[in-house]
Structures are given as C-alpha cells and as structure tokens.
Amino acid sequence: MPTTSRAAVSPVSPVHGRLALVGIGAAVLIATDLHLRLSAQISPIWQTLSEYVYGRLGDHSAARLFTVMCLALALGSLALLAGLVKARRSPAVVILLGGWCAGLTICATVPVDPHGEARSFDGQLHNAAALTAFLALPTAAWLLTRRGGRSCPWEPRRTTIRWLAVASFASVAVVLGGFVFTLVTGPAQQEVTLGLFERLLFTVDLALLLTMVRPLVAASRR
Known part of the structure; x- marks a missing residue:
C-alpha cells in the first residue's frame, strides 16, 4: 500500500528547483542594478525595460548586462521547465513555458527600437x-x-498561482493597450506610463515563477 501511494505522487526534482532559483535570483539582482545605476538615463515610469540596452555605464553600453539578465531568467525558467517535464505535467504547459523561454531569448539578442524612432523589423x-x-x-x-x-x-498553491496569472493577464492588457495608444498617437502624445506598468508586469511574473518553482524546492524538505 505505501508503494502505491508513492507511485501516485508526481516525481519532482529539487535540483531543477534550485537551478531555477539561481537563474531567477540572478535576473532580479541585475534588474535592480540596472534600475539603480541607469535611473537618470532611462525613466522607470515612461520607458520600458528593453530600453536599458541604450543605457551607458561609464564608457560601456548596458546592453550586455541587459542580455545577461534576460538569459539568466530564460535559463532559470528552462530549469523550471525541465522540472515540470520530470513531474510529468501537461505537454501544453511545457510548450507554453518553452514559448516564454524562447521569447526571453529573442528579447535578449534582438534589441527594441530606440525610443521615438521609426519601427524596424528587429524592433517589431x-x-x-x-x-x-x-x-x-x-x-x-x-x-x-x-x-x-x-x-x-x-x-496546494493553486489559488495563489491562478490569482497571479490573472494579475499577469491584466497587466499585459494594460501594457498592450498603452503600446497601441502610443503607436497610434506617437511618442509625443504618450499619456500611459508604459514603463511603470511593464515593471509591474515583470514583478508579477517573477512572483508567478517563484510560486511555480516552490513545489520543486519544497520536495527536498520531505
């Protein structure tokens, strides 16, 4: 009977959970550093996170640091994805989380268009x-x-994860609406604090990732 009970529980990987925390933690530290050191160049209220690639840290561009931040978050998320695969979660969940990782990787390697300039293929x-x-x-x-x-x-964390998912969707809607508004009216008429809402979205998504990772890490304490 005990053997059957153990078999019914989805296998989880504490190692993948710890790797995910390292990646997410590194991304948070770099993001904090960029915010503190580039606050005079990149407005956290009006400009998006992606525009940190155009910041300057002394004689050097901040682009490399932004790239490392995105890749660290992507690798941490990839570790979570591997943990979900081992736990035999739905293929749809794995594919979607893979889409999140791929999107982060593209954002890390393909820069956004500079603020107020014409749209380019890379920027789009x-x-x-x-x-x-x-x-x-x-x-x-x-x-x-x-x-x-x-x-x-x-x-056990179903309610928390779902509330964070709803908050993430709501933040996406606000950011997307602000982006479309700016696209139609032009940067000079920008009235939506796009940067602030994107940072809210980023914070919600970090909380969501950490909540998804927690069951993997908690397995090591059992």
Whole structure:
C-alpha cells in the first residue's frame, strides 16, 4: 500500500528547483542594478525595460548586462521547465513555458527600437517575442493548476498561482493597450506610463515563477 501511494505522487526534482532559483535570483539582482545605476538615463515610469540596452555605464553600453539578465531568467525558467517535464505535467504547459523561454531569448539578442524612432523589423520582432512570452507564462501557470488531485505538488498553491496569472493577464492588457495608444498617437502624445506598468508586469511574473518553482524546492524538505 505505501508503494502505491508513492507511485501516485508526481516525481519532482529539487535540483531543477534550485537551478531555477539561481537563474531567477540572478535576473532580479541585475534588474535592480540596472534600475539603480541607469535611473537618470532611462525613466522607470515612461520607458520600458528593453530600453536599458541604450543605457551607458561609464564608457560601456548596458546592453550586455541587459542580455545577461534576460538569459539568466530564460535559463532559470528552462530549469523550471525541465522540472515540470520530470513531474510529468501537461505537454501544453511545457510548450507554453518553452514559448516564454524562447521569447526571453529573442528579447535578449534582438534589441527594441530606440525610443521615438521609426519601427524596424528587429524592433517589431522584439515586441512580438515579448508579447508572446508575457502571454505564454500566465497561460502555462493557469493550465499547470488544473485540478489534478492531492498528488499534484502544485495543488496546494493553486489559488495563489491562478490569482497571479490573472494579475499577469491584466497587466499585459494594460501594457498592450498603452503600446497601441502610443503607436497610434506617437511618442509625443504618450499619456500611459508604459514603463511603470511593464515593471509591474515583470514583478508579477517573477512572483508567478517563484510560486511555480516552490513545489520543486519544497520536495527536498520531505
């Protein structure tokens, strides 16, 4: 009987959970550093996170640091994805989280258009990748918490994960609406604090990732 009970519980990987925390933690530290050191150059209220690539840290561009931040978050998310695969979660969840990782990777390597300048192919690709990533993560989180019984490691955090997913969707809607408004009216008429709402979205998504990772890490304490 005990053997059957253990078999019913989805296998989880504490190693993947710890790797995910390292990646997410590194991204948070770099993001904080960029905010503190570039606050005089990049407005956290009006300008997006992606525009840190045009900041200057002394004689050097901040682009490399922004790239490392995105890649660290992508690698941390990839570790979470590997943990979900081992836990035999839905293929749809794995694919969507893979979309989040891919979107982050594109954002890391393809720069956004400079503020107020004409749209380019690379800039549009960056925006499309960011939108894909920001939609894929909360969708993956929502599907991850479909009722799977007491054996599902994510079941105890179902309500928290779903509320964060809803908050993420709402933030995406505000950011997307502000982006479309700015696109139609032009940067000179910008009235939506796009940078502030994107940072809110980024914070919500970090909280969502950490909540999704927690069951993997908690497994090591059992």
